[in-house]
């Protein structure tokens with residue numbers, strides 16, 4: 001049995017069912033992210049784990065103990081909020097000490113533990129500051145230390161980085177991951193930022209409309225999306241409608257171009273079409289032995305993304321996005337140019353419906 | 354580009370200031386004239402030396418402080434609970450809290466006497482202690498609009514819900530959360546409410562007079578009928594007192610945690626709990 005088990009949990013607010021049969025098993029020491037669009041129920045599931053909401057049905061166990069109806073202050077779960085939620089009337093030291101004092105530790109033990117936590121987050125010199133005297137990144141680190149100080153069984157973070165600017169977001173997420181690994185604490189992390197989820201998670205739960213569409217490693221989620229939603233939500237994806245040419249030998253037509261697929265064609269729509277998916281990074285603008293398929297079209301837009309340039313071209317009425325490395329020695333196409341792109345047929349994903 | 358000096362606004366401000374300052378100054382001058390032919394503080398001395406003055410102001414101060422404590426204990430948890438769990442009934446609570454502004458104290462006190470009269474089920478008005486209690490409750494009711502508004506505003510500034518959840522996830526009980534997290538953060542607001550309560554109930558006349566209590570308000574009125582100079586002195590003192598209260602309020606309202614001239618309540622309470 002896993003450390004945290006969420007079994008068939010349903011949550012309704014009035015007549016509005018926002019979580020519709022959610023299942024998840026988190027192993028001890030695992031870092032799991034909830035990824036999904038706004039309103040898909042990420043926060044609601046998290047709030048049921050910590051106990052701020054009670055499931056309408058289903059059960060939650062932590063360490064083998066059923067906590068479905070246990071009060072939040074009896075669950076021993078650390079929580080980090082998007083808006084930091086530090087106690088404004090207390091110094092950094094007192095904030096971190098809050099949970100420890102409740103657990104009835106001696107004064108010396110509290111002090112020692114707070115020092116240890118301050119060291120962990122590298123803010124020993126700010127122990128006497130008040131929340132309003134610190135930057136957002138510092139406050140969120142204190143909030144993390146406060147949540148971890150009483151040695152919780154599980155750590156929950158609800159979009160802890162959303163209020164911070166891009167640079168700090170990246171460095172702090174790495175810090176969170178390091179600390180999590182060091183302490184080996186079971187962690188659930190909510191985000192709507194796919195890059196964040198892909199970088200720091202052991203496993204990702206992609207949520208859609210109150211359900212888990214797919215649960216898997218970042219690699220599985222990115223390269224083998226289980227549903228069209230997952231494919232579209234994680235990373236940019238070209239969805240190309242192709243006509244089945246011969247189902248038995250696995251050939252399809254993109255416009256007039258015949259392409260041989262690697263995998264058998266499973267999900268054919270009634271009108272004889274299949275949806276194919278291709279990541280923009282699967283394309284190359286120079287021919288390559290491994291890239292056995294080519295498409296021809298006219299470039300309709302060029303977007304500069306830094307080290308990468310994303311272009312869109314029109315292939316017989318279909319918009320296809322492809323990435324090019326921003327390499328000055330290459331002759332990059334311009335808007336209006338006719339060009340060819342090359343890709344490997346093994347990179348094509350046939351999407352379920 | 355510099356703006357021209359705002360002549361009209363300044364003039365209007367000056368005129369309004371005069372409107373208040375001239376009578377005040379006149380009253381002050383008058384209060385100094387008790388001894389014929391010279392200015393002196395004789396009237397002030399006379400007031401401060403009177404034992405009735407000391408007795409009544411002590412009585413009223415204690416009654417006001419009791420009203421503040423009871424009001425705080427009732428209103429802070431109520432405002433907290435409404436914001437946390439029942440946000441949809443907040444307009445109703447707000448309306449109820451405003452009722453004392455609509456219902457005159459005379460009606461309130463006759464209601465009290467009817468409900469708690471000597472032949473009622475709870476004859477509070479039958480004894481001195483009981484009547485004192487009624488007076489304090491009356492003050493609580495009368496100051497409710499100010500107290501509730503101050504506390505509710507104070508709570509709107511901090512994120513009550515998230516702070517409560519943060520405390521709960523750290524293992525705190527509801528009472529502990531209120532005492533150590535919510536209360537210290539709305540302390541400034543409670544103080545403002547408390548000072549308003551204090552200034553309302555200290556010189557209150559109708560309730561004290563109709564309940565026949567030896568309070569400061571009735572004494573003030575009595576003195577106004579019997580004497581000439583002392584009431585002026587009292588008026589000036591009351592005025593100074595009110596301004597002192599306002600200044601204190603301002604001080605508490607802008608006070609940030611960490612500036613240590615005010616003893617930190619939270620620390621002391623923690624020590625008590627640990628002991």
Ligand SMILES: Nc1ncnc2c1ncn2[C@@H]1O[C@H](COP(=O)(O)OP(=O)(O)OP(=O)(O)O)[C@@H](O)[C@H]1O
Nearest residue numbers: 013016018036037038039040041042043044045192
């Ligand atoms: N207390 C509540 N009462 C009624 N509806 C609620 C309540 N809490 C959440 N909801 C609804 O449940 C749905 C899911 O909300 P939730 O906060 O879980 O989404 P989320 O995935 O965390 O979104 P976001 O990324 O915007 O934070 C939303 O439609 C929301 O309106």
Ligand SMILES: [Mg+2]
Nearest residue numbers: 042043044158
């Ligand atoms: Mg959310």
